[in-house]
Amino acid sequence: MSLLNIAAVIAKLRKKLKRALLARLLKGNNVACNVCGSTYSSFFPYLNRANAQCPNCGSLERTRLLYYFIQDKGLISASARLLHIAPEQCLYNVFKKQLQTNYLPADKFEAGYSYPPDTLNVDITTLPFEDASLDIVIAIHVLEHVQDDAKALSEIYRVLKTGGSAILQVPYQADREHTYEDVSITTPEARKQYYGQSDHVRIYGRDYIQRFLAAGFSMEYAGYEAALPEQIKERCVFKKEEIFLLRK
Numbered sequence: 133m134s135l136l137n138i139a140a141v142i143a144k145l146r147k148k149l150k151r152a153l154l155a156r157l158l159k160g161n162n163v164a165c166n167v168c169g170s171t172y173s174s175f176f177p178y179l180n181r182a183n184a185q186c187p188n189c190g191s192l193e194r195t196r197l198l199y200y201f202i203q204d205k206g207l208i209s210a211s212a213r214l215l216h217i218a219p220e221q222c223l224y225n226v227f228k229k230q231l232q233t234n235y236l237p238a239d240k241f242e243a244g245y246s247y248p249p250d251t252l253n254v255d256i257t258t259l260p261f262e263d264a265s266l267d268i269v270i271a272i273h274v275l276e277h278v279q280d281d282a283k284a285l286s287e288i289y290r291v292l293k294t295g296g297s298a299i300l301q302v303p304y305q306a307d308r309e310h311t312y313e314d315v316s317i318t319t320p321e322a323r324k325q326y327y328g329q330s331d332h333v334r335i336y337g338r339d340y341i342q343r344f345l346a347a348g349f350s351m352e353y354a355g356y357e358a359a360l361p362e363q364i365k366e367r368c369v370f371k372k373e374e375i376f377l378l379r380k
């Protein structure tokens with residue numbers, strides 16, 4: 133093992149230990165993580181948000197809501213083939229355990245980043261899967277990083293079986309009617325200035341839904357989060373967010 137590897141292992145252990153100690157301090161039963169089943173007096177803060185991250189599995193408000201939705205709607209059967217692009221570690225853990233080799237975590241590899249074991253290096257605009265070979269595709273906050281999002285959507289549509297589903301949440305500005313994008317904005321600095329993040333390639337407006345429909349998808353279950361009982365939302369601390377379930 134190289135010195136670099138040893139340093140990485142030590143850093144990982146320290147992080148794990150710190151997490152375990154903090155988790156002990158937050159022992160309690162006020163909040164519950166529906167992804168890993170742990171309960172605490174409160175979740176960890178995350179960025180500027182108090183009570184956000186599960187000390188055990190690292191789930192955030194959005195991931196907990198999505199996982200609740202997926203389970204509630206019975207989207208993943210025991211034999212489902214699931215493509216999960218840019219996999220969140222906490223969801224990776226549960227999907228891998230549930231689906232084993234039918235779970236396909238994938239990402240576009242970049243230098244300096246590490247990926248969970250068995251993650252496939254794929255480009256979302258040229259998916260290496262046969263037509264109609266997958267039951268469900270999940271890609272959360274991915275398309276705003278993809279220059280040709282129409283090609284990505286057509287690829288996801290192609291690889292899904294008829295009746296298959298996709299959850300492709302993107303950040304969008306509710307007060308913006310039309311998506312803003314300009315192919316001449318290419319540097320990280322300019323992207324940060326115009327799109328608010330150095331690796332985003334557009335700001336979606338309310339018309340982003342049209343892009344999904346143009347790819348051939350139909351859409352179901354608008355208003356899901358708003359209709360959930362307050363008790364569940366407060367206990368699991370869900371993000372207030374529309375979930376759009378796309379169907380082929």
Ligand SMILES: [Zn+2]
Nearest residue numbers: 165168186189
């Ligand atoms: Zn958890």
